[in-house]
Amino acid sequence: MPYISNTDREREEMLKEIGVSKFEELVVDIPEKFRLKELMNLDAPMSELELSKRVFALTGKNKCTNVFNSFMGGGIYEHFIPAAVDTIISRPEFLTAYTPYQAEVSQGTLQAIYEYQSMICDLTGMEISNAGMYDGASATAEAIIMSIRKTRKSKAIIAGTINPRYKEVIKSYTEGLGIEIEYVPAVNGIIKPEDIEKAICEKTSCVVMQTPNYFGNFEDMFAMDEIIHKTKALFIAVVDPTSLAVMNAPCEYNADIVVGEGQALGNKPYFGGPLFGFLATKMEYNRMMPGRIVGETVDADGKRAFALTLQAREQHIRRDKATSNICSNQALCVLAATVYMSLLGKAGLLEIANQSATKAKYLADGISKIDGYSLAFNHPFFKEFTIKTPMKASVLKDKLLKKNIFAGIDLAEIGEENMLLIAVTEKKSKNDLDAFITALKEVNND
């Protein structure tokens, strides 16, 4: 049997050494009537060769974004990933290690996490980052719970313009905890600062704003800072890490907790998982943070070393009083992000942000000139924007699919049947963008 080492003969020898004549004697604690007499009803075992043929056949039924001209985003982005990233994360030294509990034989993982934390602090302008969360949605939910713990208040005010997937996960995470959630609706694709001011009350623990928001529009984070920090509420910013190469560092608008989806940093879309969330904050809130944190220290010889730290917050020590239940996170995805950011360097990430933004602008300008199409909003955007479509976006998408184009995300789920959310990354060439513009023209003339 593959992956099971001992032969029948060795098994017999070992059973004999243990002092039993057959396996069943080892499991006498399991009541006899519960023990299965038959093999489970699963497919017959397959060899690597057979299974690789099956995988080939199954993947052949998918159509993937590297063949289609794809403009899908909505939180998951197709940025270019240098091959060296996969080379590192495929190394068994990183791939098959467990959580770094034994620091002496885990310095590789620990130092890489420390470097990751430093890079996230650099991008966000925060003072402390954890080692990663499950995804941007759960990171946002945990940030809200963190603010409740810090302020001892019970209500979160959230921009209606955050990612709808985040709204769903926030609901699951907070509803059992008696946390009240109020969404402030968008006006013309953004949140008006005065609406946030009106919503804030005695009970408000935090205000959550996403920029660029789900439509791609920039929110006025500076105005929010002024309003929120007149009170004791914490300002939680949800951001796209790639955008931070060119857009305001969240420290500029005085965010207290910064979270977001990290997938865009060196991780493939993988049908939505694995992703990873990042969470960074000010030093004063460090004991309220969820998740693992790595710190620099020394070993017994005074040599530089890295270790898990501030563990008194965590579940294995605090149990039901822990700041979170999180244990395993998405460490390998965080490593991919660290290697990716190291390879790109500051010039590389800046170039990716520049190309994504300028190409998005080129496409938006082009689309707005086609008859029947227009930009849905008149706000600045980064790499994603919303258009108004001459027919239902779902119909438009189907027509473009036949032309091998994934046109974007149809906003019907948030009540806008004639809106399409379009994302552009540096991977698109001018030709790809022109082909999309031409296709949009054609389907409207059909």
Added chain:
Amino acid sequence: MTKTIFEKSIPGRIGFILPQNDVDININDCIPEKYRRKNEIKLPELSELDVMRHYIELSSKNHFIEKGFYPLGSCTMKYNPKSHEAFVRSSCLMDLHPYQPEETVQGALEILYELQNDLATIAGMKNTTLQPVAGAHGEFTGLKIIRAYHLAKGNAHKNEIILPDAAHGTNPASVALAGMKVVEIKSNEKGMVDLVALKAAINENTAGFMLTNPNTLGLFEPQIEQIAAAIHGVDGLMYMDGANMNPILGIVHPGKIGFDVMHYNLHKTMSTPHGGGGPGSGAVSVVEKLEKFLPYPMVNKIDDKFTLDYSHKETSIGKIHSFYGNFAVNVRAWAYIKTLGGKGLRRAAENSVINANYIMKKLEKVYHIPHNHTYCMHEFVATNEWQKQRCFENLGDKEKCNIKTLDIAKRLLDKGYHAPTIYFPLIVHEAMMIEPTETESKQTLDEFIATMIEINDECVNTPEVVLNAPTTTPIRRVDDVKAVKELNVRFVW
């Protein structure tokens, strides 16, 4: 001294280029002044070779499965098949966007559908969600399902989850996150559930009982039938923490011994790699009456078409992940189940039990095993007690012989092994939990046993060697106190 990547940065050095931007637009026309970043980002500047050397150097400081034995109890450190790594690197899995139309992801959905069903079959339950991305995430999901079941019946008062003191720390933490109350009961002298304490803890507010089975001592709970009857007697639900599912694959179905809901750790039981702490997968299986509460969407098959099914959205606990969980991890788990089939999974379970019992038998006169019920399942818990005692008998010096489990663990690192799980479960003083898994051979186990005997001899005769360990690892013992007191969590450059 080990340098961080930032200390290796050389201004102007480049490790990456893009094609020339063929769009003639200035970034300042995209981002108005107000929204522009004031201080430049400072990511390190290196060549690709610099970056490769740096991370390869870091990698050399890790212990990992292919390097050596990893008897980390409760973590099921099996070998992870390389073919599964190749499978998930198929472009038509990596480059799938979660918002793609269903007709363009039929192959992906077929894999998920089969995995949902296979895991339900293995659990002996009705259906499975693949959305939770880690064990603790699965616990949270399962507990929310329990809460939803009681709320749907109008029993909002049922909000207490009973669990034994031997439980993983994530269990009580997940109960708290799910908005319920933890009622912890003491284990009996054998380390098993104390039925009297359990019955005393049960009342009309009992929402359920959460049990790791086999438990954290590596023992199967023999009174499972009575426990389930007592919990079901007040309409409570039975939750199984599947961290230790490996030794019962194909031997018992959790769903047929009284459990209503369970989570898997596919990164343990189904051999997906741990990645230095994730991504994992915490799939949750449930019995029929709980199916409608599973997170949406489920993958369904209608005629010959696979679909993302949101039809139970009204009764569902909602979403606990942005999309469909850790897809790439789930594909590896699927491949593992397909490779082993029913026969192989049962064989894996049996051999994991045989391997653990073999080590325990060979070490039972060398190390104190407090809850020795003759046989264990996939793991067992030993302590340092005899080493301390024997050293004192030999050398007569209490201070010199103050050997802790931590010291024995660190000495194992010197000898090329990863340490067992230590100081857990909390109910055993100075615990060390040893789990070999079925992928290890008799030869590996024999070498490990010989090493453990050697360490015992060192404890008795030259304890300073053990107390000073490790000395051959990339670094020696770390100063954890300094790590907290002089908190340095980011490099400033």
